[in-house]
Amino acid sequence: MLNHLDGHEGAQYICKVLYESLQIPVFLLDANRRIELALPSSSESAPWVHNLNELLSEIADSTKSENNSDHDSSNASIPIIRTTNFLENYILLHLPSGSSNGGSIVIGPTLYTHLSEDNMTSLMRDHEVPLKLQEQWMKYYRSLTVLNKMRLYHTAMLMYSLVTGKTLSLSELLLDTRTLEHKQPPAGSLDLDVSYRRENTWLHHEPMLEKALFHHIKNGNKAELLRVQATFSEDNYGVLSKKSHLRNKKNLAISCITLATRAAIDGGLYWEISYTLSDFHIQHIEELKDVPAVDHAILNALCDFADHVKESRMAKLSRTVALCQNYIFNHLYEELSLDKLAEVAGLNRSYLSLLFKKETGFTISDFIQFERIVEAKRLIELPGISLSDIATRLHFNDQSYFTKVFKKYTGTTPKQFRRNWESTL
Known part of the structure; x- marks a missing residue:
């Protein structure tokens, strides 16, 4: 807790603990928004950032007056979560005025989720990134740590507790953040618009x-x-x-x-x-x-x-069997077992097997095989994916077994299926 430590040393200690625990960049800014401590000491900045100190200073300054409006200056404010136009997330906490000269702690950048190649391409298109810089952008995004929303929120709550020694509920964090992010009401008047629609019978x-x-x-x-x-x-x-x-x-x-x-x-x-x-x-x-x-x-x-x-x-399945089929569909690329499906359905193995066979005409293992062959047919029609890769991804033991099962359900081998499909192009 910051109160029980020297303000300057306490803030640095908390930054080090956060960095060692999370392995996410942590910065301590002084009262003038200059970087006093950076962990790690050197890291690759975003390609569009020419001065990291200016970026962090801008983010900190944009939140200072808003966040402190309802808080005493002697107390730490509620952490703020900021997302940039480039999808990076930062957590900011303005320290009490008596600690570390009223500076701030900044954690970030992080992403909510890994960006796919398509997502990165779309983002770069939105920002009109020149072709020669695109690989640098992609490298930067791949280097960022992923913290989903809930982990990011709990990181902010942890930082608050370390600084103040107090608890912060999730609702307190989100309500405060929501107020800041949406402080400007939408243009127009709801009551006026409703009246206008009623008057003109434009309902x-x-x-x-x-x-x-x-x-x-x-x-x-x-x-x-x-x-x-x-x-x-x-x-x-x-x-x-x-x-x-x-x-x-x-x-x-x-x-x-x-x-x-x-x-x-x-x-x-x-x-x-x-x-x-x-x-x-x-x-x-x-x-x-x-x-x-x-x-x-x-x-x-x-x-x-x-x-x-x-x-x-048209299949007219019970909810239990439909639930199992949906689970199989969503997890085809993973190991699937009767035990796991019984757990999903909340039934014992034997009863689930009998019920599934009765309603679908398939044993569970045969149905999994069938769905994997349906998926294999889709993949075969995509360019650049080898048959051996398809077999591996769909958990067939080897190429010959994949060929045997594929022919069982389609009447043709994977090679013949691909050749026939290519002949129609």
Whole structure:
């Protein structure tokens, strides 16, 4: 606790403890926002940062007046979590004015999750990064430590306790951060806008229409879905962007697909299929250049969800067997065992085996094999993946066993399947 140590030495001690425990960069800034201690002593800065001291000073200064507005200057303020435009996360804690001359401790940068090559490419495109610098950017992102949100929050809470000797609840941290991040209310008045809509009878669609639409997706009923969708009036849609009609349409489409995704999951569609289907349709809509194309894309997306739900519901499985199938689908690239599935289902091995066989006609091991061959067929159609790599990734013992199982379910070998597929291109 900082009070029980000399202010200057205590702050340095806490920084060292945090760094040795977390292996994340930790900085101690003095009252003038200059770096007094950096751990590690040297590390690679972001390619876009020319002066690390200026970056940390800017972040610290931007939070100082806000964070201390409701706190006594003799006490440490609540930690602040800041995310940069480049997706880096920093935790900042302004120290009590009597400790370390009122400086600050900064932890970071970290990422919430590993960035895929596609994500990094998109980010660099957004920031118009020249081609010659892109490898340097990628190297930097790969070097960053990943702390998911909950670990980041608990790191902030730990730092607060080390400095003050007091506890800080998660809700206190998040409420304080939320207040700072969203202190500016949205433009316009809710009451005024509602009054305007009522006066001009420019009302949103009735909730029951929306409920009926997604009910038909949940049931996989495309015909009824199309009938209900045709009753929606263009005048009854909300306004999600005032600056661009095309952007407004895309935002409405994204909202609609999000709700359709949940309806499809409620209808029994594997959630990973549902989420991936959502990703594909939203990515497609983002690329469109005119409003009619977006309108068509929304309708196609809704129908696509209904079709997939209909296909999945034809099996008429119990919740237990459907749960096992969903687990198998999501964990095909991992070792799968009857014991693990019994644990997931909350049943003993023997009863689960009998139930699964009765409802699907497959033993559990055969179903896992079948799903892996379905996945193998998808991978074979992708360029640059060898057959031996596919066999290894899907946990087949060797190439010959993979070939044997593949032929059992497809009637052809993997090589023949790839050759036949390539001949159709």
